[in-house]
Amino acid sequence: MDNNASLPVVAGVQIIVDSEGRYNLNALHRASGNQKKDSPSYWLALDSTQALVFAVKNKTTVIPVVSREGRNGGTFAHELLAVSYAGWISPEFQIEVNQTFIDYRTGKLKPTVADPVLAALVHGLVEIDRLKQQQVLITRKTEQLESRVEHVELQHRNGVPKGYLSRSQAHHLYGVGLSEKVFHLALQRLEVPTTPYVHNTEDGNEVATYGYLESDIAAAVQVFLDDAIQATRYMCKSPLLEGKRFRYNKSTVTRRTPPQQ
Secondary structure, eight states: OOGGGOEETTEEOOOOOTTOOOOOOHHHHOOOOOOGGOOOOHHSSHHHHHHHHHHHHHEEEEESEEEEOOOTTTTEEEEHHHHHHHHHHHHHHHHHHHHHOOOHTTSSOOOOOOSSSHHHHHHHHHHHHHHHHHHHHHHHHHHHHHHHHHHHHHHHHOOOOTTTTEEEHHHHHOOOTOOOHHHHHHHHHTTTTEEEEEETTTTOOOOEEEEHHHHHHHHHHHHHHHOOEOSSSSEOOOGGGGTTTTOOOGGGGGOOOOOOO
């Protein structure tokens, strides 16, 4: 018998395989339901079975059928014969057995452990290993996040990050005469991204706020100006603001040059 930890299992019954690759018909009998009428001895007594045994014998150097005594004894038969025996019991059983044997030969079967105590131990070791791998991944991700948060806090603390403008700075430099409400509403409609930072107030408190990347502001204002429609001498409207009018004379606007990248 080969490796007992990787034997094929049919209907919960481990099918013993001898050193020549023959399968235990008695184990298959138990897997099929162990009915007396399906006993291997009845099948082997058939003339059709003997003819099949003779044909297999002529095609291989291995003895097709052998019987052994002892604890792991029984009748062992060539794979073709074992599958044929399963088909004699029932077509459905033959399909199940055949697929199991194919998986066994091709190494697709997962190892099985007959001893329940040993099986539980193996399962526990596998689970512990899986949890350890999970813990390593979690620790690694946590360290990456902590490093990223620390970097963001250092970069965005005590003032506007480099290359960014606060809300008031953005309006002052690029507002082109628009009210703050209209200006920031336009940026919101244009989906200009923001970045958070911590601002120190005059009383020493820290306030969380956000700023705009200056290059994004310049590009967005350009889109907004091109989109605006002069309604009157001092009023415009924009589809971005759903046609709402706002005080702004487009013809007198001086456009700010976007910062160089």
